[in-house]
Amino acid sequence: MTAIAKKLIWLSEAVDQVLRLVALVFLVVMVLTITLQVVARYGFSAPPAWTEEAARYAMVWVGLLGASISFKAGFDPRLVTLPMTLPRPVLGVAAIIRGMAVVLFLGPILFYCFFGPGMNPVRSFLSRSLHTSAESFDMPLIFVTVTVPIFISAIFLHGIAQCAQGLARVQDTASDGAHN
Numbered sequence: 001m002t003a004i005a006k007k008l009i010w011l012s013e014a015v016d017q018v019l020r021l022v023a024l025v026f027l028v029v030m031v032l033t034i035t036l037q038v039v040a041r042y043g044f045s046a047p048p049a050w051t052e053e054a055a056r057y058a059m060v061w062v063g064l065l066g067a068s069i070s071f072k073a074g075f076d077p078r079l080v081t082l083p084m085t086l087p088r089p090v091l092g093v094a095a096i097i098r099g100m101a102v103v104l105f106l107g108p109i110l111f112y113c114f115f116g117p118g119m120n121p122v123r124s125f126l127s128r129s130l131h132t133s134a135e136s137f138d139m140p141l142i143f144v145t146v147t148v149p150i151f152i153s154a155i156f157l158h159g160i161a162q163c164a165q166g167l168a169r170v171q172d173t174a175s176d177g178a179h180n
Contacts, residue, residue: 005161005168012161015154016072023065030058050136057134057144064147068154071102095166099159106152113149 037051070076082094116123129145 002168005164008157008161008164012072012158015157016069019065019068019150019154023062023069026058026061026065030055030062033058053134053136060144061147064151065154068151068158071155072158092166095163099163102155102159106155110149110152110156113145113152 033051033055037047037055040051041047067076078098080094082091084091113125115121116125116127121127125148126142126145129141132141133139134141134144
């Protein structure tokens with residue numbers, strides 16, 4: 001179990017680093033396009049039409065990738081923060097409830113990214129955005145909407161890695177107790 005946990009943790013860390021870099025790039029794009037829009041609007045009274053839309057799409061990438069980064073770092077909002085001094089079974093049940101809540105909330109969204117009504121992939125969220133273009137420049141919206149399954153998949157990977165790490169700790173603790 002420890003070897004699987006290590007591989008999952010490594011993969012989770014690698015994905016997190018890539019998503020951090022991509023989010024940073026889109027944050028820079030967002031700031032630059034907003035700056036260009038402000039300078040063009042108030043300096044030249046002629047803002048380009050595409051800057052607002054490009055900033056909005058960059059903000060979507062930053063926001064959704066930021067959500068997966070926050071989940072990995074443990075900065076996601078929680079209704080209750082339990083003290084780590086509670087008994088392990090209580091913390092384990094709390095972790096299971098948290099995991100179930102994440103799957104129940106994000107699972108259907110991920111499903112409908114790939115399947116529409118009647119299990120029809122043609123009517124899925126991603127398929128529909130493939131044939132829809134941005135308003136001010138010629139770009140299929142799939143380049144924006146693809147971030148939804150990316151951030152959900154990253155959150156699921158981080159959650160699985162956290163569970164595997166916890167199980168490996170429990171297994172290591174049990175095996176250490178058996179050897180004593």
